[in-house]
Each structure stands twice: as C-alpha cells, then as structure tokens.
Amino acid sequence: MGIRDLVPWTKAQQLPTRQEPFDPFLTLHREMNRLFDDVFRGFGLPGRVGNPLMEGQFAWPRLELSETDKSVTVSAELPGLSEKDVQVEIANGVLTIRGEKKAERSDDSKFVSERYYGSFERQISLEGVEEDKAHADFKNGVLTVTLPKSEQSGRNVKRIAINTN
Structure with a gap:
C-alpha cells in the first residue's frame, strides 16, 4: 500500500x-x-x-493555548463575530466558549459557500487556575482568555524517577 x-x-x-x-x-x-x-x-x-x-x-473555533509560570492563556479565532455573539464561562475547572455565527445572506438564490455558520461550543479542561480572576479580551476577531495560576498548581508537581533495566 x-x-x-x-x-x-x-x-x-x-x-x-x-x-x-x-x-x-x-x-x-x-x-x-x-x-x-x-x-x-x-x-x-x-x-x-x-x-x-x-x-x-x-474543531471550530480554532484554539491556541499557552502557559507561563504565572498564567494560562487561551486564544480563539472567531472571524466575523463580535463580543456580543460569544459567551465565555468557567466552572469546575472547565472553560467553555460558545456562540453562534449567523449566515449573512438573506435571499433565496442558489450559491456555493465554504464558510462555517451555526452554533459552536468548545470546552477546555484546566487545572490549577484561579477561576474568579479570569478575564477575557476580544480584538480583531480573536478572543483571548487569561487565567492566572493558583499558588498550589506549582506545588502539586511530583517528579517520577525513570528506572533502567
């Protein structure tokens, strides 16, 4: 083959x-x-x-996750949407981004479209972040959610030794 x-x-x-x-x-x-x-x-x-x-x-929207020592940042590409079309929630360690992109055509003519329309929802599981201090910014079709890490998140790391046989 x-x-x-x-x-x-x-x-x-x-x-x-x-x-x-x-x-x-x-x-x-x-x-x-x-x-x-x-x-x-x-x-x-x-x-x-x-x-x-x-x-x-x-999956839509496309996401980008980045992490530093102090925070976790989630960015989502949402072209053609405004902040009113998007809802961001965090509960029990799960960040949820949901919204709807409505079709812009109103006539009944036949056409070909490769654009995505409809409702969407993405959920990202996050551990060791301070949910109450999260904030979101929306600029040029990109939603950026920043979540500061909690003090305990760095302490829960345990190094595991690798044995050779």
Whole structure:
C-alpha cells in the first residue's frame, strides 16, 4: 500500500494509480469513503474532505493555548463575530466558549459557500487556575482568555524517577 492509498481523494481529485495487487480491505475503505461523500453532498453539505463538521481533528473555533509560570492563556479565532455573539464561562475547572455565527445572506438564490455558520461550543479542561480572576479580551476577531495560576498548581508537581533495566 502506497501513501496515495491513505489520502481520501474525492472523485474529482482522484489521481491515476499504478496497478497494485487486489486488496479487499482497501477497496472497502475507498467505497465507504465514496458512499459517505455522496450521502453528505445529497444534503447540501460538502463531502467529508475539508469539512470541519466531519473531521475529528478539526474543531471550530480554532484554539491556541499557552502557559507561563504565572498564567494560562487561551486564544480563539472567531472571524466575523463580535463580543456580543460569544459567551465565555468557567466552572469546575472547565472553560467553555460558545456562540453562534449567523449566515449573512438573506435571499433565496442558489450559491456555493465554504464558510462555517451555526452554533459552536468548545470546552477546555484546566487545572490549577484561579477561576474568579479570569478575564477575557476580544480584538480583531480573536478572543483571548487569561487565567492566572493558583499558588498550589506549582506545588502539586511530583517528579517520577525513570528506572533502567
């Protein structure tokens, strides 16, 4: 099996392949991908490839987490939204960012859109932060939530020795 066999090509993007021995599992894999692509196109959604709703490794909004000795910072890209469209909560060590991006088109004409619309929610589990001192800033479509670390967070670290056999 070559690297091309691992890439989920759609019909329009299919590259010519060289003759390889018949592999029933690979054939089943390709047919299932084609079946799911056809089904979701029938609902007006793009196929599996490039659709953040269908791919597990992508979630919207995209996040960036950074940590220093004193704080944890979570940044979320929210293009086209304002601070009124977003809600940020923290409870029991879980930071929740939720909101909704509404479609801007109001007419019933047919069009193609690759933009994401709808409700979203992301939850990030955080330990050792002071929830009551968290603050959020929204600027140029980027939400930045800063959470100071608690004094106990650094003390709970225990180094584990590695044994060699």
